[in-house]
Amino acid sequence: MYRGQGQRPVARTRPFFLLAVALTLSGFASFAVVIGLVPLMHARGADATTAAWALGLGGAGQTLGRTLYAALARRTSVTTRTMALITAGAATTALLGLVPGPIPFLVVLAVLAGVVRGNLTLLQATAVADRWGTGQYGRLSALLAAPVTVATSLVPFTGAALAGPLGGYPALFLLLAALSLTAALLSLGTNTPRPSAESV
Numbered sequence: 001m002y003r004g005q006g007q008r009p010v011a012r013t014r015p016f017f018l019l020a021v022a023l024t025l026s027g028f029a030s031f032a033v034v035i036g037l038v039p040l041m042h043a044r045g046a047d048a049t050t051a052a053w054a055l056g057l058g059g060a061g062q063t064l065g066r067t068l069y070a071a072l073a074r075r076t077s078v079t080t081r082t083m084a085l086i087t088a089g090a091a092t093t094a095l096l097g098l099v100p101g102p103i104p105f106l107v108v109l110a111v112l113a114g115v116v117r118g119n120l121t122l123l124q125a126t127a128v129a130d131r132w133g134t135g136q137y138g139r140l141s142a143l144l145a146a147p148v149t150v151a152t153s154l155v156p157f158t159g160a161a162l163a164g165p166l167g168g169y170p171a172l173f174l175l176l177a178a179l180s181l182t183a184a185l186l187s188l189g190t191n192t193p194r195p196s197a198e199s200v
Helices: 014-043 048-075 079-099 104-133 137-153 155-166 168-191
Strands: none
Touching: 014 048, 014 079, 014 104, 014 137, 014 155, 014 168, 048 079, 048 104, 079 104, 079 168, 104 137, 104 168, 137 155
């Protein structure tokens, strides 16, 4: 079994634990933005068709974002990249919660949020290999993905349940931005030595 710092199994190290928490919080917030975008746009005065277009264009933004990830990866360290992308997710989510309009600007924000989500998808996919090599990629990736999957499965219910007590979807988006910012701060503790040749 590949072991990390101090010969401890990677899954029991502090960087792995912090990464799992950071990706779980970020994944929950990111998916909640997708689920909550249409009711948020409706609350801002958009009709159903425009809100649906915003959601669809956000999906197109995800595809665009994925094409940019390789260039970002070449220019940043894994910890910097993780923190920057999760922070960007927090920023776009906060803007969607704070900016009342106009509607075309909100659509642009939805696209930008999609660009960030596309990068975050690849960030999660490469998180293990970039830190610990590929020796235990399947196992460690599964351990990282499990809490993210559970968290995102709760989003449709949790998002709607929170929106009411918070006073609406704009306030919910601000809460989601705070979760993402917390995840970004936690990600600063996920720095590890470069994977050695033995672990690859």
